[in-house]
Amino acid sequence: MDQARITDIVQNWMIPTAEGAYMAGLETKPVIVSAKGSTMTDANGKTYLDFQSGQMGAALGHNHPTIAKSIRHSLETIVHSSNQMLNGPRLELHEKLGRIAAPLTRSLFLVSGSDSIEGTVDLARKATGGTEILGLHDSLHGSTSFVSRSLSFGWNRSKHTVVAPATSSILTPYCYRCPLKMTFPGCGYQCLSASMELADANFAGKPAAAIAEPILSAGGLITPPPGYFVALKKACAERGMLLIFDEAQTGLGKTGKMFAWQHEGVTPDIMALSKHFGGGLPISAVCTTTEVAGRAVANGFFATRSHATDPILCAAGAASLDVIIDEDLCGRAAAIEKRMKTAFTAMQKDVPQVGDIRGRGVLLGVEIVEDPETRVPANRKAKFIERRCLERGLIIQTRGSHGRANVIRFVPPMSTSDAEIDQGLQIFDEVLREAVGRNDL
Ligand SMILES: Cc1ncc(COP(=O)(O)O)c(C=O)c1O
Numbered sequence: 001m002d003q004a005r006i007t008d009i010v011q012n013w014m015i016p017t018a019e020g021a022y023m024a025g026l027e028t029k030p031v032i033v034s035a036k037g038s039t040m041t042d043a044n045g046k047t048y049l050d051f052q053s054g055q056m057g058a059a060l061g062h063n064h065p066t067i068a069k070s071i072r073h074s075l076e077t078i079v080h081s082s083n084q085m086l087n088g089p090r091l092e093l094h095e096k097l098g099r100i101a102a103p104l105t106r107s108l109f110l111v112s113g114s115d116s117i118e119g120t121v122d123l124a125r126k127a128t129g130g131t132e133i134l135g136l137h138d139s140l141h142g143s144t145s146f147v148s149r150s151l152s153f154g155w156n157r158s159k160h161t162v163v164a165p166a167t168s169s170i171l172t173p174y175c176y177r178c179p180l181k182m183t184f185p186g187c188g189y190q191c192l193s194a195s196m197e198l199a200d201a202n203f204a205g206k207p208a209a210a211i212a213e214p215i216l217s218a219g220g221l222i223t224p225p226p227g228y229f230v231a232l233k234k235a236c237a238e239r240g241m242l243l244i245f246d247e248a249q250t251g252l253g254k255t256g257k258m259f260a261w262q263h264e265g266v267t268p269d270i271m272a273l274s275k276h277f278g279g280g281l282p283i284s285a286v287c288t289t290t291e292v293a294g295r296a297v298a299n300g301f302f303a304t305r306s307h308a309t310d311p312i313l314c315a316a317g318a319a320s321l322d323v324i325i326d327e328d329l330c331g332r333a334a335a336i337e338k339r340m341k342t343a344f345t346a347m348q349k350d351v352p353q354v355g356d357i358r359g360r361g362v363l364l365g366v367e368i369v370e371d372p373e374t375r376v377p378a379n380r381k382a383k384f385i386e387r388r389c390l391e392r393g394l395i396i397q398t399r400g401s402h403g404r405a406n407v408i409r410f411v412p413p414m415s416t417s418d419a420e421i422d423q424g425l426q427i428f429d430e431v432l433r434e435a436v437g438r439n440d441l
Pocket of ligand 1: 112113114115117140141142143144213217218246247248249274275
């Protein structure tokens, strides 16, 4: 496809929607035609290391052969089925997921990540009889209808004319930029106690739940300090609220454990899964305990989507769980974290504009600042790094919220080889040095 045609289609035939910020300049971006493992190839035959795992849906590696085999099998047997019926892959997936997510042994399947957030919120409301939902103020939980986008306090919430009632925010425990200008651990989680005091004053009805990403990915890879989630769960329990973890980005191996809550010493009451759950196909899940599920269903909870239990999606989900376990992708994610953080720490010694390094497993962030003392976000330098890395064949993204877009996010597939990791790090290192050396940025 020639450049004029690409430009025409982007400018005249696409709706420049909520993704506007990313759509800008799309006509100059590569047209991807194929992908395999950690690489993608564009229409000109140029290959890229995909350190974003697609839109995070390819964290097992693009076109994983086990997933491809499962999809082919479904095409030859059954693709779609009524959600009023049972099917083999659906049954198998409930059991497999329940065993690895115990004590959150009960699951239901939906289609997108946003869908699963709606499901968790409905479930919590039915289980508690409450309505009010709290979310961290740098969060992203999706963009469908009212609930998930209303709880996305760090992402375009202000662009929605109407937001869902009974959704409000609490302070993100962002220690590198503490909203209260305090220091951990001396702060004693003041951000949480002050937030809950305010929430208690604001609640118009009975509270139902707090929702959080264990690592706030789009918000800038913000990794809450140790013990924060234990304290949040206690604060929830004191108010009869449930704790929901949105593990869209952190779940299923990416942080080096099957679920990020296994790092935190706390089990959420409800968990949402999506992204690479279907190995690249869209399927999401809501998981909870028998007790919470029982209470919710007794109060009339239901959630259903036309495609949520399609055999092709459920079979891909079951295959992706097999791949994560059989190939020890948790172990691989932990090894990649070590390799990448060691490299980032070495870069930081030479380049003080590397302000902070954080995240877990294959979900890592490097915060670029103008100066390590002032910590002024270096948005322009970060954007330059993203663009130049793309030109050099490395796909990464800038992330951050509330005016900050200075965190470089790295999400290589868990199957990425050491040689590919080193190749990506080399490109990033060279581009980083170029960015900080330029006075015009
Ligand atoms: C943490 C988190 N939750 C939910 C979603 C929404 O997922 P989807 O785009 O599949 O609706 C996203 C999307 O990026 C996400 O990052």
